Amino acid sequence: MMAKQKTQSLKVIIAVILVCIFLITFSGIFLFMNFKEEQFVGAINEDIDMSQSVLIISIDAFRHDYFECAEAPNLKGMSDQIHIQKLIPPFPSKTFVSHYSQITGLYPAWSGIVANTMYDSEQNLTFSIGSSSSQESFWWWGEPFWISNQREGHLSGTVFWVASEVGIYGRNESPTYPTYYLSYDRDVTYKARIDQFFDWLDLPEAIRPNFYTLYFESVDDMGHMYGPCSKEVTEAIEDVDNWIGYLIRGLEARGLWKAPNGLNVIVDSDHGMTKTSKDKVIIIDDYIQIETSLIHCAHMEHLHLYPSLKDDFRYNDLDCQKRNSQLFHDDSRQNKKRFQKNLNQNSPSQDYEAQVVNFSPVTQIIPAEGKEEQVYQKLVNASQNWTVYKKEDVPSKYHYSWEGNSRIKPIIIVLDLGWSISDRAYYEKYPDNFNGGNHGYANDHDDMAGFFVASGPAFVQENNSIEKLENLEIYQILQKIVGLKNPAPNNGTMKNVESLFQ
Template identity: 30%
Template structure:
């Protein structure tokens, strides 16, 4: 009896142990591959294309070497809000309606859109001539998180990004990266498929101290360190090399040439015109009864260090001048120059600083472009292209159908597998 009992126990043990050769072991359960966002879109405001070649941003360089890079032409005018909106719509400013950092609209009299007017920045009215990437993606089932991106604080066609924060310039870089990684760590059902990230310090230091300054170099190193922290966060989650990353700038930066600054007060009586915005590209209207006087001073006489046109005569290569928000006269400063407004405006650009907004074909205006990820071939150097083309790459990587736009995927196809 004891012998029989031991035999039964041995047989039961054999059934439960894979070492018994005649009982096949159960196959191991495969772990699900980690799933991160399909796209992380990063903007480094004011990062000139040739900054990458100077050897002080190793993390950006590694992403470029392992992917594709190029110098990218901004759209006219080469300013922050117009070009950020171009990068997520594929439309020229003349078509998406954000025609300047400062603008007016005859359909909204008495209001001036500008960076400091938070109410206007968050008003759908100024943005809804176009559907940005997050509106289109979310209509096709791809959640989007924005930290930060011009236009993302406003409802657009009834839609906001699934996750967004109002712009906070003081938010430390480490906190920005942590927020992105926190979004990536959300449960699969809540996790965004696309995330934007924005850095401003390279642009700020460029305005204050000019390209080539120690302050700009320090800002570039700071951003590069932050990019490295993001890459390390992706590696720790098994997502590096499995997530497509696009890094762009909205424009470059040119060193000021104070000898080319233009004072409108030296050219025109201050009661003869209404200035919407000055700077690298100025927009104004002649006041009633002063049209001939303003035309003579700005267009016929051709003042030194700037060019001025009626909106219908802006050179075709700028693809600008048809939108109702473009003022009647547009003046463009020489690269490094500045158009200073009425004498009542005491603000002056810093002579040692820098600016953008100039002719997009100027080498100083060329912007950074890097793409890296599973869809991108390594070691690709693309020919310079227009920033309207980036939108087609974004929609391709997200697997969505984009809106009608002014760009094309063709210039970026050599970067794709």
């Protein structure tokens, strides 16, 4: 009996202890929640001045006329204050090229990023979206705005922007990153991206950035797959606009939207989009004999759009990094085995005429040694739907013929709007990959123009609409807002943007 009573007493004691632990834990959680809530409320109610701070948001491939395709009330509301009707991308109108020109104020010949896929003969390296080589500092010339900003004692926070996860020298003695940044991951939701921006915005003043970036890619994805103003593009625009609304509500809750001390917000795009078709493709090896052993390197932009192709290509980034004549002409069993894994199973030949660096609307061609004139003459009049230039003859309006940039190759093919280029083997296997939409064409086509809207206390408050502006002038706009005293050398001109400001 005594043993039974002791057992019951022990159970009671254990139960009391468990209840106490629960109450203590719950109290701690409650206190922690209250603490977090107090901190959050404090951040919202803090009397801060963000009138010399700026958030720039890029909506990839939002064409200048997409307001006619979709309802976008939040973006249209911003256009009531500042609207640049056509934001002109650099030549060529590609994502990496354009974003880096925006953030450095440089034409591609001087920014170093002359295409989404490049070959640097001096370093014997190939650059492409997502390649390990693209993280190397030497590709990135000029000085991104976040470095200019940080040189003057400010802080920067980037939720995805081209080159923001790369250590870049600029005018510094060592590679420099944004103060806070996220490495690009397309699986991060738009809500999580915006919430990360809010987390930085809510930091105490001493560690709070004055320059922020956000990036949204879905409009570009749908544009490539289905073409401009398709149902899918319209839905992507409306989805992004809803997230812009979420952002605006968060700024309103902090008293930072359309207020004298509010945050300046810019939303723009890197380029536009045009309709393409498998019936408008030029097959380059109908005209010249191209080197084929590493042809997948030139198709890397399609590999980015269609990841499943990597299985067919046996894609290996290292192969592209070792692009050189010894590899091309090595007859070893190991190299022959690797060549058989490529889409084009031809072994490299001593008598090939040219190497294609990229299959893009602006295509870079490297003629075989001693064959530049031969290749040029074969291509120049081969098609009515392209224009072929020697590097030194590219029109000055494109700012693309600087002899000091060896990444711009000796022969440049510029396709007519809506046309594509391929080798025959790839086209015959994947013809439908040329349907949908594309960009990268000459930047004087209206379809390549992006858009720009802005709101904030730094800008003129009445409706101010400008017909067009080159997107490298974005650097000047950012410089003006934050009051940058010592900007990096750039190709922009402040007088072109003065009308936007108070």
